[in-house]
Amino acid sequence: MNIRYVLFLACTAATGGLLFGFDVAIISGAGPFLARHFALGDLGLGVAFSSLLFGCAIGSAIAGRLSDRYGRRFVLLWIAALFALTSVATALAWDFASFLAARFVGGLAVGAVSLVSPMYVSEVAPAPVRGRLGALYQMSIVTGILGSYCINYGLHDIGPDNWRWMFATGVIPSVVFFALLLRAPETPRYLFMVGRRDEARAIMERIGDSRDEVSSAAALATTMTRHSWREVFQPGVRRAVFVGFWLAILIQFSGINTVIDYAPMTFQSAGWELDAALLSTFVVGIVNFAFTLVSFWTIDRYGRRPLYIAGSLGMAVMLGALTLSVLLGRFEGALALVMILTYLAFFASCIGPVFWTLVPEILPTHVRGTAMIVPVLTQWVANAIVVLLFPAALNRLGQAPTFAILGAVSLAQALFTWKYVPETKNRTLEEIERHWAEAPAR
Numbered sequence: 001m002n003i004r005y006v007l008f009l010a011c012t013a014a015t016g017g018l019l020f021g022f023d024v025a026i027i028s029g030a031g032p033f034l035a036r037h038f039a040l041g042d043l044g045l046g047v048a049f050s051s052l053l054f055g056c057a058i059g060s061a062i063a064g065r066l067s068d069r070y071g072r073r074f075v076l077l078w079i080a081a082l083f084a085l086t087s088v089a090t091a092l093a094w095d096f097a098s099f100l101a102a103r104f105v106g107g108l109a110v111g112a113v114s115l116v117s118p119m120y121v122s123e124v125a126p127a128p129v130r131g132r133l134g135a136l137y138q139m140s141i142v143t144g145i146l147g148s149y150c151i152n153y154g155l156h157d158i159g160p161d162n163w164r165w166m167f168a169t170g171v172i173p174s175v176v177f178f179a180l181l182l183r184a185p186e187t188p189r190y191l192f193m194v195g196r197r198d199e200a201r202a203i204m205e206r207i208g209d210s211r212d213e214v215s216s217a218a219a220l221a222t223t224m225t226r227h228s229w230r231e232v233f234q235p236g237v238r239r240a241v242f243v244g245f246w247l248a249i250l251i252q253f254s255g256i257n258t259v260i261d262y263a264p265m266t267f268q269s270a271g272w273e274l275d276a277a278l279l280s281t282f283v284v285g286i287v288n289f290a291f292t293l294v295s296f297w298t299i300d301r302y303g304r305r306p307l308y309i310a311g312s313l314g315m316a317v318m319l320g321a322l323t324l325s326v327l328l329g330r331f332e333g334a335l336a337l338v339m340i341l342t343y344l345a346f347f348a349s350c351i352g353p354v355f356w357t358l359v360p361e362i363l364p365t366h367v368r369g370t371a372m373i374v375p376v377l378t379q380w381v382a383n384a385i386v387v388l389l390f391p392a393a394l395n396r397l398g399q400a401p402t403f404a405i406l407g408a409v410s411l412a413q414a415l416f417t418w419k420y421v422p423e424t425k426n427r428t429l430e431e432i433e434r435h436w437a438e439a440p441a442r
Contacts (some may be wrong), residue, residue: 002208006133007379009124010206012180015135016076016117017356018173019083022109023052024257030163037163046388051100051112053384055107056114062378063112068193068369072120073186075112080178082109087170112182115376119368122188122360125206127428131299133199134357135292141356142292142348144173146285153282161427189429209292224380232371240362240436243420244375250383251355252313255406256347287341291348298391304354304361304423305417311350318343319407326400347408351413366431 027034027049035045067075086106093099118137125133151169188207190201232241298307322339325331328380363371393402424432 002206003129006125006129006207009184010121010133010136010433012073012184013076013117013120013124014133014140015173015177015180016113017077017137017140018112018144018147019080019170019177020113020117021141021146022148022170022173023083023106023144024141025145025148025276026134026152026166027052029149029156030166033156033163035098036106037160038099042300045390046391047100047133047166048103049098050388051103052107052110053089053387055104056111057107057377057384059108059111060115060380061111061373062108062116063115064369064371064373064376066112066369067116067119067190071186071190072116072123072193073181074434075116076120076228077178077181079109079113079116080174080181082106083113083177083257084171084174088176091164091171093164111376111380113204114380115369115372118356119360119372120187122357123189123368124203126207127426129300130361131304131357132296134361135295135299135353135357137356138295138348138353139289139292141352142285142288146289147173149282149285163381165439168324183312217307231367237364237367237371237436238341240364241374243369244359244361245378246416247355247359247381247413248369248375248379250416251351252379252386252408253406254312254351254410255319255386256344256352257383257387284341284344285327285336287344288348290347292430295353298394299353299357300350300425303423304358305421305423307350308354308358308417308421311346311354311415314346315343316410318346319403319410323400323403323407326398328404331399348352358421358424361429361432362422365435 024165031049033046034040034048036046036049040048063075083106085100086109089102090099090106111264118134121134122130151166155165158165185203186199188200188203191197191203230235247406290415295307318339322331322336322343324337325335359375360368360372390402422432422435427435
């Protein structure tokens with residue numbers, strides 16, 4: 001295996017996660033200043049936060065078919081350019097409507113990269129290290145989140161237009177992403193799919209795939225035809241799409257993006273001042289980053305399924321503890337911070353990296369671009385709904401019912417994984433595809 005070349009390709013594609021994390025989290029620090037600048041209430045603030053996410057849903061819906069038609073790399077290049085343009089447009093917004101429009105269009109890029117980047121990584125990564133390389137995407141997301149938190153805190157006291165500078169800094173990672181992609185090739189499995197077999201074999205050989213793996217990918221490609229949505233729901237594919245769909249719903253309704261996006265609001269509700277709440281988001285980012293690193297040593301050692309179950313149960317326990325602390329009147333100060341950080345640690349070390357590794361793994365190659373639309377679109381719609389409603393839920397339902405609902409979903413996520421999710425550790429993409437084809441139809 002040419003580990004340096006494989007690592008370059010995986011890191012290049014995973015850089016899309018850096019932009020994903022940046023765009024999703026930058027608004028967490030900008031939110032209080034946006035609310036003041038545009039005089040926003042709970043619903044207005046929810047709209048400001050979720051406008052990006054509704055764009056993400058549409059971006060993910062169109063990116064799969066585009067990547068199947070034009071290639072993974074081609075789509076990623078356009079995504080990088082769109083990131084840069086919308087970062088500038090958001091910073092220059094002259095009223096709330098133009099701000100929402102810029103965030104919505106930026107969401108097209110975020111949604112598209114969330115589908116294409118993990119797919120690119122899965123299609124270039126050899127089976128023995130695919131888990132760790134897939135985790136690079138989640139690592140990039142949390143790096144982008146941490147970078148956003150640092151930028152937010154560093155710029156929070158520079159004046160009334162501080163939020164504009166926060167968004168403008170997104171141009172820098174966008175340019176880096178574009179430059180790296182210029183040196184990266186198309187994925188070999190896409191090249192096989194469109195009949196460019198010599199190029200595909202050359203890339204797989206450079207990566208260091210065995211002759212058997214190259215032959216298997218080439219043989220599978222001979223059976224591929226132009227596909228339609230009808231094929232996504234055939235028996236050999238339908239069960240994989242079903243698993244991806246429900247994992248996408250459960251990961252969002254277990255509450256992770258309410259922690260990422262609304263950390264300052266949550267800490268303020270626990271009695272923190274705004275400056276301290278913004279500083280605490282830096283601690284959130286550090287913990288998110290550190291525990292995502294843990295997944296590099298666990299995802300290919302223990303497998304996807306055990307980590308997902310353990311992480312889900314840990315999140316459920318901590319959300320139950322948060323609910324209890326509110327009911328006992330102890331949701332305040334350091335105790336609130338520790339419980340939220342522990343919840344985040346379970347997600348970062350188990351759920352986040354596994355989700356973005358597992359979903360593209362389980363979907364068959366010939367429909368991967370189209371089939372990926374289902375789980376990725378679903379998770380963005382679910383994300384948008386949760387983020388839109390969270391301020392109102394926290395302030396009207398109350399903290400305890402809100403945390404209790406999220407905890408129940410985390411428990412459901414553990415049970416669903418135990419019953420339906422297969423293990424994919426050390427299996428080639430072609431072996432995983434045969435698993436679905438051989439499994440009883442549902």
